[in-house]
Amino acid sequence: MRAAVIALGAVAAFASACGGRPPPPKRLVIESNVASWTFRRYQRLVDVEVWVPDNRAVGHTASYAAAAAVKRGRLADDDVVHAFVTRYAKPDGVLRATVAFARRLAQEAGYQVEERTIEGVRLYAVAGQGEAWVLWCSGRYIVKLGGRGRSSVPGALVEAYGERYPSSLPAGALEGPLPEGPSLQPPDASEPYDPNNPRPDWDHDKRRRGDR
Structure with a gap:
């Protein structure tokens, strides 16, 4: 039995040495402490932020707090970081939708949006209105980290999520042509509502501005 345990440990060490990546967590987000960030809460999301046509999605979120703030018993906005991971049924259109979403924010x-590389992860950094976020896509996943009252996103969390969700963002996509994928035109309003594939409220901005 002891020999078997040693053998398994050797296999795991060999896989790590060969550059193996940890798989996505069962509930998509990391439900443990990461460096000096203490895991606080998990939640499954009803809605997803980035809509991809004809591609069902489910979102999960986790919250982390700075260990020092937890120890002193008082949390400020910049002591908390949120992680959102959305999993789509297929990778089709996820890259295109991620780039389009970043452009809308820009x-x-x-808001200021720029392409950056943090801890080896190519991502879009979003800052403004008292918020700081980073987001990237990885195959059929979209990862978003950050929070309100922040000026940056901890590199340790970016690295931890980047290991599990390696970025598939190509360099220069923010300024170049949109990547190939399904059209992002407004859907047919007559189609029945699907809670697993929610549609955006395309007329929200018009109503807010008072457009006709």
Whole structure:
């Protein structure tokens, strides 16, 4: 029995040495402490933020708090980081939708979006209106980390999620042509609502501005 345990340990060490990546967690988010960030809460999401046509999705989120703030018993906004991971049924259209989403944020007043590489992860960094986020896609997943009251996102969390979800963002996509994928035109309003594939409210901005 002892020999078997040693053998299994050797196999795991060999896999790690060969650059093996840890798989995505069962509930997609990391439900354990990461460096100096203490895991606090898990939640399954009803809605997803980035809509991909004809591609069912489910989201999961986790919250982390700075260990020092937990120890002193008082949390400020910049002591908390949230992680969102959305899993789609297939990778089709996920890259295109991620780039389009980042471009829409860049057009919003008060937000600045730039392509960056943090801890080896190519991502889009979003800052403005008292928030700081990073997001990237990885095959059929989209990862988003950050929070309100922050000016940056901890590299340790980016690295931990990047190991499990290696970025598939190509360099320069934010400024170049949209990647190939399904059209992101508004869907047919007559189609029945599907809670597993929610549709965006395309007229929200028009109503907010008072457009006709």
